Structure formats: C-alpha cells, structure tokens
Amino acid sequence: MKNVILSMLMSTPLIAADLSFYVGTYTKGGASEGIYHGTLNTETGEAKLLGLAGKAENPSFVAIHPNRKFLYAVVEDNGGAVGAFAIEKDGTLRKLNTGSTKHSGNCHVWVDSTGKNALAASYGSGTIASLPIKEDGSLGEATAIIQHVGSGPDKSRQEKPHAHAIYQNGAFVYACDLGTDDVFIYKFDADKGTLTPHTPKSGRVPAGGGPRHLAFHPKGGFAYVNSEMTSAVTTFVHDAEKGTLDPVQTLSTLPEDYATPKNSSTAEIHCRPDGKFVYVSNRGHDSIAVFAVGADGKLTKVEIADAKVKVPRGFGISPDGKWLIAAGQSSNDLALHAIDAARGKLTFKSIIGKVGAPVNVEFVK
Numbered sequence: 001m002k003n004v005i006l007s008m009l010m011s012t013p014l015i016a017a018d019l020s021f022y023v024g025t026y027t028k029g030g031a032s033e034g035i036y037h038g039t040l041n042t043e044t045g046e047a048k049l050l051g052l053a054g055k056a057e058n059p060s061f062v063a064i065h066p067n068r069k070f071l072y073a074v075v076e077d078n079g080g081a082v083g084a085f086a087i088e089k090d091g092t093l094r095k096l097n098t099g100s101t102k103h104s105g106n107c108h109v110w111v112d113s114t115g116k117n118a119l120a121a122s123y124g125s126g127t128i129a130s131l132p133i134k135e136d137g138s139l140g141e142a143t144a145i146i147q148h149v150g151s152g153p154d155k156s157r158q159e160k161p162h163a164h165a166i167y168q169n170g171a172f173v174y175a176c177d178l179g180t181d182d183v184f185i186y187k188f189d190a191d192k193g194t195l196t197p198h199t200p201k202s203g204r205v206p207a208g209g210g211p212r213h214l215a216f217h218p219k220g221g222f223a224y225v226n227s228e229m230t231s232a233v234t235t236f237v238h239d240a241e242k243g244t245l246d247p248v249q250t251l252s253t254l255p256e257d258y259a260t261p262k263n264s265s266t267a268e269i270h271c272r273p274d275g276k277f278v279y280v281s282n283r284g285h286d287s288i289a290v291f292a293v294g295a296d297g298k299l300t301k302v303e304i305a306d307a308k309v310k311v312p313r314g315f316g317i318s319p320d321g322k323w324l325i326a327a328g329q330s331s332n333d334l335a336l337h338a339i340d341a342a343r344g345k346l347t348f349k350s351i352i353g354k355v356g357a358p359v360n361v362e363f364v365k
Helices: 002-011
Strands: 018-025 034-041 047-055 062-064 070-075 081-087 093-100 106-111 117-122 127-132 144-147 163-169 172-177 182-189 194-204 211-216 222-227 232-239 244-252 265-271 277-283 287-293 299-306 312-317 323-328 333-339 346-354 358-363
Touching: 018 062, 018 070, 047 093, 047 333, 047 346, 062 106, 062 358, 070 093, 070 106, 081 106, 081 117, 106 163, 117 172, 127 163, 127 172, 127 194, 144 194, 172 211, 182 211, 182 244, 194 244, 211 265, 222 265, 232 265, 244 299, 277 299, 277 312, 287 312, 299 346, 323 358, 333 358
Parallel strands: 163 211, 265 312, 312 358
Antiparallel strands: 018 034, 018 358, 034 047, 062 070, 070 081, 081 093, 106 117, 117 127, 117 163, 127 144, 163 172, 172 182, 182 194, 211 222, 222 232, 232 244, 265 277, 277 287, 287 299, 312 323, 323 333, 333 346
8 A cells, every 4th residue: 555655645646835926028018127037825815925036138038947957038139139047046037148038029038848948939030949948048049940920800900920839849849920810830859959830830829810929738639829910819730749830719718798909909818737728818808718628629709808917028937836926917916716627716815016028937846
C-alpha cells in the first residue's frame, strides 16, 4: 500500500499553495516602470502585488522559461527586441541582455517547450523570429526571421501582414496574423532554431476577423483562436502530427443584444488547464466570455462575465484552474476571479492592486 500511495503522489502534479505571477505593462505615459510581480495563494485566494520586478520599456508580454529561472519580455529597443532576465530568489528580475528581432513592433514572445528558443511576433512589420537561448539564459542572434505576405478585406486594419502572436506545439510553430486572417504554420527545428513554411500554409479565420491569440486544448485535438476585429472565437480541429488547423465553428464573444460591436474587440484567450472551458477577454465591453468545451471540441457559451476592470487586455489562469487574474489596461489594476470547477463561471473576489497599464499576466508554473 505504501508503494501504491508513493506512486500516486509521484504521478500527480503538485501545485504549491502560493504561486508567483508576473505582469507585463505599457510604460508609455509614465504610470509603469516595467515588469511587476505578485503572489496568489490558491487555497485562500489571497493575492498580493509585490511591486516592480524589473525595469523595461513597454514589456507588454512576458514568457517564462520551463526551468523557471529566466523570463523573456517584449521590449522596445532598436525597433523590436526581446529582453532576457534572470529570476532572482526574491522574484525580482536581473537583466541579462536584449536580442533583436530585426523588425518593428514586437508584440508577443513565447519560449518553446525545450527551452532552447524564444519566439517573437512583430505586429508592425508582420514578421516572426526565433532567437536561441544560451545556457546562462541570455539570447543569441536570431536564427530565423520570416516575413509574412498578404492582406485582408478591411483595408483600414488589414492593408498588410500584422503578426500578432506566436506559439510552439510539438514540431510546429503557429503565428496569428491579424492582417491576413491566417494562423501561419511552420515546421520547427528546436535544435537549430529554424522555421520552415508548412503545406498547407495556414489555418484561417472568417475573412476580416483579424486573428489575435491562440490556445491549444491541453489534451490535444483542438485549438481556439480569438478574432480581434469581429469579437469572435474560432474552433479548429488540430492534427498535432500533421500540424494542420481545420476550422469547424465560429462564435461571437459578446452578448446577442450588444448593439455596438465595433466598440469592442477581443484581446486574449486561454483554455482552463483541464480543457473543459475556454475564456476570451473583450475590450470595450470589458468582459470575459466563458465557453464550455464539448466532446467534439466545439464551444457552447456559458456566460459573459463582467471583468471588473476597464479594457481587460490580457489575463492569466492559475495552473490549478481555480483562479483568473484580469489585467485592466485603462483602469490600471488587476481583478481576481474564482473559477467554478463544475460550470466554469467566474465570481469576482477582489481588486489585487494598482499597476500602470497592465497588459499580460503570466503564472510561474
């Protein structure tokens, strides 16, 4: 019996009661100085904002290395770059170096599952890049830079490519491009840091949608993409071996009676870690759309919950799936919500604290 219990403990992921999280911000305007950090007790729901972790210029999105020793952030430096930081024992950040993406408007960063590369998407230039991560956590020269090509039907927003986010899943990398309505697909060599265009080249959202972010189902088989311009979420069947994305459903993220959809746009999307629910933030409407995931991967709307912040640019879900922290870019604060385990619904708990123009919330997992 003792061996059975030990085996069960070893096979069950242990999640500490106190979790650290980092907040990416916009520093333009002077309300913020860089990347902030805090803690959340997953048992009590007590959340604390500890203050500035590290100074950086407009570190809007951050990504944490799988070894939890390093953090990478979008920074504005020489047009577009990724900043590398060491995570100190007290949670503060020590700047290591900056790696150039060679193009303008870097807006999203992702660390691949091997921890060997930082992947970056640049909105202004419509490019993506791969930068090698050295043993000390610093970044080397880009090993791949790819220029997206194309446009969309809305010439005011889609006159050219706008790479908005980038993700790695297995042997492939996926890049959402708001300007072309594509989620571009690339074969990925983590050892070499190379990206090779795939056939088919992409999965596509409905024309004029403007794909912004992507969330893979944690158990595989499906992926979900939020379209910024039409406030919608598209379900894709995802073949991990072939790398393909095939759209099967698109739903609005707003209430049916919301009369001014052009005043709202989606921002970020996440699956709950158990894969039962999908969450999408709505700016303008200032809400979080909650969807239940069916056995076929398709979504059913559960509720449109008040985010309790103004312009919920991004949000993070705790690794145990019990808590959601929404970042209010315009209200300069963070809102903590409890997640109902059975229904996925959100219950507002508290405003964690004030921080200038928060954009992104990332838990240390």
